Amino acid sequence: MAYAITQTCCNDASCVAVCPVNCIHPTPDEPDFGTTEMLYIDPETCIDCGACADACPVDAVRPADLLSGPEQVYSELNRAHFGGGSPGTVWGAPRFPRSLPSAASAPRVAVVGTGPAAGYTVQSLLRSTDAEITVLDRAPLAGGLVRFGVAPDHPATKQIGDTFAGAFRHPRVRVRLGVEIGGNLSHAELAAHHHAVIYAVGAEASRDLGIPGESLPGSLPATTVVRWYNGSPEVPVDAVDLAGERAVIVGNGNVALDIARILLSDPDGLADTPIAGHALAALRASKVREVVLLGRRGPEHAAYTRPEFLAMRELRGVTVHVDVRGEPTAADPDSKAALLHGLPSGPVDLGFPPPEGKRLVLRFGSTPGAVLGEHGVRAVRVDGEDVPAGLFVRSIGCRGVAVPGVPFDAASGVIPNERGRVPAPGTYVVGWAKRGAHGGIGANRACAAETVDTLFDDIAAGRLAEPAHGPKEFERLLRAR
Ligand SMILES: Cc1cc2nc3c(=O)[nH]c(=O)nc-3n(C[C@H](O)[C@H](O)[C@H](O)COP(=O)(O)OP(=O)(O)OC[C@H]3O[C@@H](n4cnc5c(N)ncnc54)[C@H](O)[C@@H]3O)c2cc1C
Ligand SMILES: NC(=O)c1ccc[n+]([C@@H]2O[C@H](COP(=O)([O-])OP(=O)(O)OC[C@H]3O[C@@H](n4cnc5c(N)ncnc54)[C@H](OP(=O)(O)O)[C@@H]3O)[C@@H](O)[C@H]2O)c1
Ligand code: SF4
Ligand code: SF4
Structure with missing residues (x-):
């Protein structure tokens, strides 16, 4: 075994x-x-x-x-x-555990955000420093995308939130929720009370397609849909209307698959998950029978990962149909195109109502040209054809949001940095705000280690200024706000 x-x-x-x-x-x-x-x-x-x-x-x-x-x-x-045999040991560059010189006094570090990047950063700081840590988040509940992004039918993944919660409960950590940096507390105020501020604020803005009709009711960014089914207090309970028989989703990343899976799942199977009650009720009453996923490139370039696609293939009561437009692609057995072998395939006329049963149509080589409707989404124009649909979701990735007072690169949507060091005194960044909206939860672990390593360098080199105010003054300031 x-x-x-x-x-x-x-x-x-x-x-x-x-x-x-x-x-x-x-x-x-x-x-x-x-x-x-x-x-x-x-x-x-x-x-x-x-x-x-x-x-x-x-x-x-x-x-x-x-x-x-x-x-x-x-x-x-x-x-x-391991088809080619075990790789044996591959020796990388040597790494030595780091810790601060014992003479240095305990640094006071603020971490902004409570998602995975913040969680790994706090774990790393706790393991290798005696830092006193303040964790702040705009949201009323901690967890970032683990709470309000990860799909409710992935309970094992959501479990990682318990690991981070363990770090947030450490005696050297204070968590302050409902505090928005750049909102009810400024970056300058936060920096004046800490040796270092580490931004783990994610990439919360949805990307737009820039096509006509995109802002019609019923045309939603994926961020709204995932927050809706995860019960975010920032999204109204009636934000997602499931009265139409067909939903069209642009993009074929894992987020698009998550949404398609939740829309097509048997609601009874979701009842034991942490899905929001209003979303479960809406799914029970849902008329959606078909979800069309539009990928602008061919199946070999699909953005979903293999494990997530394999789970989708196995969804009970749902037929997955493949419709590839444009040039047929080479059947390299290692390519993602090979994942589609054995599935029903061929052109689907989306001008008609969906057939009986539930179906996911994976359409490749297609982009939407316009969202049509007068008071809400009625159809989506795809390759010149009007596809009747009641819900249109753009799941084409996210970008960072500027925090007032903190450098921001509007072109790439990230906080500019070198190994996590931001060009502003005592300021650092980690996670999606540092790298862009790519990579799963675990990718933030090495990212956090790098940022904390950079912080160590600066502490050891005496580059961090003593904060102007102490922790008690900071608590008073927070209470006053
Ligand atoms: C819908 C969705 C589902 C996903 N599912 C999975 C999955 O199943 N498995 C997986 O491995 N990966 C998944 N990922 C990827 C994973 O969630 C990310 O890698 C990870 O969340 C990025 O971590 P982060 O801490 O940088 O950002 P986030 O998790 O977004 O955390 C950012 C935090 O900062 C807070 N914040 C933002 N601005 C401010 C401010 N100005 N002041 C105070 N607080 C602020 C936010 O409230 C939030 O709590 C998913 C991503 C999405 C979008
Ligand atoms: N493990 C999990 O369960 C899980 C779940 C959710 C998210 N995640 C991770 O979180 C990260 C973000 O996921 P994501 O799905 O939001 O993003 P993503 O993986 O980057 O996918 C974005 C999709 O949008 C398409 N797209 C981008 N711009 C477009 C445009 N202008 N017009 C049409 N299509 C466009 C992309 O196509 P192109 O490829 O052609 O650019 C791609 O199909 C990923 O790393 C993902 O793996 C993991
Ligand atoms: S993979 Fe390694 S750690 Fe896991 S059971 Fe096998 S030997 Fe043990
Ligand atoms: S890499 Fe992390 S999530 Fe994956 S099996 Fe290992 S411990 Fe589990």
């Missing part, structure tokens, strides 16, 4: 550190770690110790011979990754 890694893997590499025989790859030191969709266990080397399963924050590691149903495929996926 060996262990295998399954769908919910978020690449945070907690398992790699505990494996006694180095059989989990790619490791953070290996070149393909930055691009891999998940990690894999070499079944020939695994000694079944179970340490990785204990370390995994999202329950992604299981004994391979206990996998059942759709998960059985992961036994083969793990093995296939």
Whole structure:
């Protein structure tokens, strides 16, 4: 028996550190770690110790011979990754644990945000410094996208929020919610009370397509839909209208798949998840029977990851139909196009109402030209054809939002930085605000380590100024606001 890694893997590499025989790859030191969709266990080397399963924050590691149903495929996926034999040990550059010189007084660090980037940053600061940490978030509940983004039918993934909550409850950490930096508290005020401020504010703005009709009622950014089904207090309970039989989603990343899956799932299967009550009620009354996913490029360039697509293929009661426009693509067995083998395929006339049953149409090589309707979405123009639809969702990625008083690169939508150091005294950035809206939860772990490493350099080199005010004054200021 060996262990295998399954769908919910978020690449945070907690398992790699505990494996006694180095059989989990790619490791953070290996070149393909930055691009891999998940990690894999070499079944020939695994000694079944179970340490990785204990370390995994999202329950992604299981004994391979206990996998059942759709998960059985992961036994083969793990093995296939090592098709050419075990990679053995790949030696990266040496790394030495860092800690601050003992003479340095405990730095006071503010972390803005409570999502994964903030969570990993606080863990890293707690492990290697005696810093006193203030964590602030605009939202009334902590968790960032783990709470208000990750789909409710991914409970194992949401579990990682418990790990971060453990760090936020540490005696050296104070969490202050409902505080918006650049809103009810300025960056200058925050900086004046801390040695360093680390921004982990994510990338919260949705991207627009710039097509006519995009702002009609019923045409929504993906961020609104995911916050709606996750019960964000910032989104009205009636924000998503499911009265039409067809929904069209632009983009085929994992967020688009999440939304399609929730719209097409049997609501009874969602009842035991943390889905918002209003969303569950709306899904029970939903008329949506077909979701069309528009990918502007071919299937080999689909933005979804393999594990998420495999889960979609297995969704009970839903037919997945493939409709590729434009040039047919080469059937490279390693390409994402190969994931579509065996699925019903061919041109679908979307001018007609959807057939009986539930269907996901993956249309490749298509972009919408306009959203049509008078008082709400009636149809979407796709390649010159009017496709009747009641809901139009643009799921084409996100971009950062400027925090007043903090440098911001409007072109790339991130806070400019070098290894997390922002060109403003004592200011740092981590997570999606640092790298752009790419990568799953685990990618923020190495990102946080890099930013904290840069902060160490600056503390050790005496580059951080003593704050003008102390912690008690900061608490008084917060209370006054
Ligand atoms: C819909 C969706 C689903 C996803 N699902 C998965 C998944 O299943 N698995 C996976 O591995 N990855 C998933 N991801 C990716 C993952 O969520 C990101 O990698 C991760 O959340 C980025 O972390 P972050 O901390 O940089 O940003 P966020 O999680 O967005 O956190 C930013 C925090 O900053 C706060 N904030 C923003 N501005 C301010 C301000 N001015 N003042 C105070 N607070 C502020 C926000 O309220 C928020 O709490 C998903 C992403 C999306 C969009
Ligand atoms: N593991 C999980 O379960 C999970 C769940 C959700 C999110 N995430 C992660 O979170 C990150 C963000 O996900 P995401 O889905 O928001 O973004 P994404 O993966 O970047 O996908 C964006 C999609 O939008 C398309 N697009 C962009 N601009 C467009 C335009 N102008 N017109 C038409 N299509 C356009 C892209 O097509 P092109 O490819 O052609 O640019 C792509 O299909 C990803 O790293 C994702 O893996 C993970
Ligand atoms: S079960 Fe033990 S040996 Fe096998 S991958 Fe996990 S940690 Fe490594
Ligand atoms: S989520 Fe992290 S700990 Fe779990 S299998 Fe993936 S990389 Fe390993």
